[in-house]
Amino acid sequence: MIGVIGGSGLDDLDTLADVRTVEITTEYGTPSAPVSVGTLAGREVAFLTRHGRGHRLLPAEVPYRANIAALRELGVRQILAVSAVGSLTERLAPGTLVVPDQIVDRTRGARAGTFFGGGVVGHVPMAEPYCGRLRKVLLTAGPDGTVDGATYCCIEGPQFSTRAESRLYRSWGLDVIGMTAVPEAALAREAGLCYAALALVTDYDCWHESAESVTADLVAQTVRANVTAARTVLAEAIAQADPGDGCACRRSPEGAIISDPAAAAGR
Structure with missing residues (x-):
């Protein structure tokens, strides 16, 4: 089974057939929303909207552990995630589709970011935070102009960056900015799941002197224009x-x- 996690603007996957809604509770609580399970291109697919139905959850309120655990319990072994991001570089204009390959974590540690703990210590490798195999699949499925590789700067939110922060991230050579890659990618790795992301560039954050600074309305407008393309890429x-x-x-x-x-037995 393939899992799809939908971000801002992608609250459903209307190309699914024979859809059934699955209510599930994990040891980490309930996921953001019930999971829609159906078929697409002859494959069984489980779709979960990251922010809940009606976009109710702040990035820091998303139950990331429950989301990943729920998908795994349903039989998912690979996840395609979609998210809206801002651009930190001139070359990634609004409307661009990007398949990131790296992450820089600028969250503040308030998110439950690991399945380990409670007396069990574990460290998974994260040198390559996205699955290289699934990244190639997304790039092949994407239209001409889909960008291969970008470093995703994940901030805490829910506020957008200050201009000084945006310029700082640019000076570090970061490419796109969002609020949800952390801890989602790391939890997928801990769960032994393949995970790759399709990022929809909606704005230039607030560093660009000749472009409008990012607002929620601006993000929503661009996402609506991109969501059809995202669904097409996901289906392919x-x-x-x-x-x-x-x-x-x-x-x-x-x-x-x-x-x-002995301490880790049963975990």
């Missing part, structure tokens, strides 16, 4: 994706736990 990517059974992402949890095996 779902059709192309192989099971990925031999992918290194699946083996990431192996050897991650460094606590005494």
Whole structure:
């Protein structure tokens, strides 16, 4: 099963057929919304809207652990995530589709960002935070002009950046800015799931002197224009994706736990 996590503007996947709604509760609580399970391109797909139906959850309020756990319990082993982002570089104009390859975490530690803890210590590798195999699938499925590679700066929000912050992130060489890649990508890695993202550029944040500074209305307008393209890319990517059974992402949890095996038993 392939999982799809929809971000701002993508509250449903209307191309799914034979849809059933699954209510699920995990040991980490309930996910953002009930999961829609159906078929697309002959594949079974589980769709979850990240911010809840009606976009009710702030980025820091999203139950990331419950979302990833729920998808895994339903049988998902690879996730395609969609999110709206701002651009920190002239080359990524609003309307561009980007498949990021790196993340810089600028959140403040308030989000539950790991499945480890409670007496069990584990460390998964995150040198490449996105699945390289799934990234290639998204790039192949994307239209001409889809950008391969970008560093995603994840901020806490819900406020947008100050102009000074935006300029600082640009000086660091970061490419796009958003509020949800962390801890979603890391939790997928801990769960042994392949995870890749399609980022929809909506604005130039607030650094660009000749462009309008980012507002919620501006983001919503551009997302509405991009969401059809996003659905098309997702449908094609779902059709192309192989099971990925031999992918290194699946083996990431192996050897991650460094606590005494007796203490970690059953976790």
